[in-house]
Amino acid sequence: MASSKRALLIDTAQALFYKNGFRATGIDLILAEAGVAKKTLYHHFTSKDDLIIATLMQRDQQLLLRLKTDTQRLIPVQTCQTKLAPIMAFFDALAEWITSEQFFGCMFINGSAEYPRHDDPIHLACREHKLLMMQLIESLLVEVELSDKKSVVRQLSIIADGAIVGAHTMSESDSTRFAKIAAQAVLTHFCLNYTQ
Amino acid sequence: MASSKRALLIDTAQALFYKNGFRATGIDLILAEAGVAKKTLYHHFTSKDDLIIATLMQRDQQLLLRLKTDTQRLIPVQTCQTKLAPIMAFFDALAEWITSEQFFGCMFINGSAEYPRHDDPIHLACREHKLLMMQLIESLLVEVELSDKKSVVRQLSIIADGAIVGAHTMSESDSTRFAKIAAQAVLTHFCLNYTQ
DNA sequence: AAATAACTAGACCGACCTGTATACTTCTGC
DNA sequence: GCAGAAGTATACAGGTCGGTCTAGTTATTT
Numbered sequence: 001m002a003s004s005k006r007a008l009l010i011d012t013a014q015a016l017f018y019k020n021g022f023r024a025t026g027i028d029l030i031l032a033e034a035g036v037a038k039k040t041l042y043h044h045f046t047s048k049d050d051l052i053i054a055t056l057m058q059r060d061q062q063l064l065l066r067l068k069t070d071t072q073r074l075i076p077v078q079t080c081q082t083k084l085a086p087i088m089a090f091f092d093a094l095a096e097w098i099t100s101e102q103f104f105g106c107m108f109i110n111g112s113a114e115y116p117r118h119d120d121p122i123h124l125a126c127r128e129h130k131l132l133m134m135q136l137i138e139s140l141l142v143e144v145e146l147s148d149k150k151s152v153v154r155q156l157s158i159i160a161d162g163a164i165v166g167a168h169t170m171s172e173s174d175s176t177r178f179a180k181i182a183a184q185a186v187l188t189h190f191c192l193n194y195t196q
Numbered sequence: 197m198a199s200s201k202r203a204l205l206i207d208t209a210q211a212l213f214y215k216n217g218f219r220a221t222g223i224d225l226i227l228a229e230a231g232v233a234k235k236t237l238y239h240h241f242t243s244k245d246d247l248i249i250a251t252l253m254q255r256d257q258q259l260l261l262r263l264k265t266d267t268q269r270l271i272p273v274q275t276c277q278t279k280l281a282p283i284m285a286f287f288d289a290l291a292e293w294i295t296s297e298q299f300f301g302c303m304f305i306n307g308s309a310e311y312p313r314h315d316d317p318i319h320l321a322c323r324e325h326k327l328l329m330m331q332l333i334e335s336l337l338v339e340v341e342l343s344d345k346k347s348v349v350r351q352l353s354i355i356a357d358g359a360i361v362g363a364h365t366m367s368e369s370d371s372t373r374f375a376k377i378a379a380q381a382v383l384t385h386f387c388l389n390y391t392q
Numbered sequence: 393a394a395a396t397a398a399c400t401a402g403a404c405c406g407a408c409c410t411g412t413a414t415a416c417t418t419c420t421g422c
Numbered sequence: 423g424c425a426g427a428a429g430t431a432t433a434c435a436g437g438t439c440g441g442t443c444t445a446g447t448t449a450t451t452t
Binding site: 223 | 438439440441442443
């Protein structure tokens, strides 16, 4: 195995950063939790910020993969029109994630909150994830005929983010239910071939 | 004046916390910026967390007042149905705030991100603000006949939060435009007496 | 005018932070 | 089997953190 320690460090850091925040989580805690020497960390990463970005990149891939997989699994159980099933299933996948045991909001929204400067590499990494999330939403709308697809993608992205924030900030895990309803309303409004 | 220093400290802290984050902003920087002695800070506040909460409470009042005022001002220029004008004006007020010079997201979303534990006093203060925000949205819907008002309030609240997050995390200030469109779609869908 | 409250300036504390250096050990590829 | 990479353990540097303390100064109130 090339560098299992590197992977172990990222996994440990991810759990701690997500649960407690980036600035609140010290290097020493990560090292103690992972059982790894400090020298090893700085062998694989140039700085804490570098570790944060690597953590965000892994989280990005894992979360998108999870949402994609869960969405596909949930498409068949949708009761709506076939072409809308993928995007509706996406909101169910979102609900599963949000109501799962370990949910502390979106790591990327949290990251951009802790590193507010728009030119900060960490902030930019968070932005990158949100762009990929929008691409995922767009990919689930390929079969849907919309009067303005770009606009609908933006609207659904906003609704998804709002649901995540609502669930975390207000500790109300049922926000995805309302997000799905809002998404349906948007799709009804802009779908050219919609049948209730 | 009872305690101008206390007000000065809160004002200074608010600007710095908002721009740079809570944990990233040290007590010493606030004191230097405000030109106030450390002893004075700990005369008015028991701890940094106490100052943070006082800051959040002031911010809560100021932001809600600003949004209420701006909403009232923007009601007359709405082109939609009269009864929907208040809530539509709210999304324009949101847009004015988001596109204003100094915007670093929602201080309460950021706060709950930095203090993720749901029982943390700071997290709870952020939650409180979001509840008041929902009350504001609800108050703008009094004249609107809706099939399920509670549900619509939640949906609009989610859309508003999504717009704020989108503007900050993705650095795209036009998110409120799409939020307003989504809000219109939701209202169209649930409004009993809607006419386009 | 006296007393009390609010304030300044700055030293200081212990804890914690990121990151580096030293010295040694284990693993791994050729 | 040996060289080099990757690892451990730990001390340490240099700084910042929140918070306390002392001592003296200004304001306010009665």
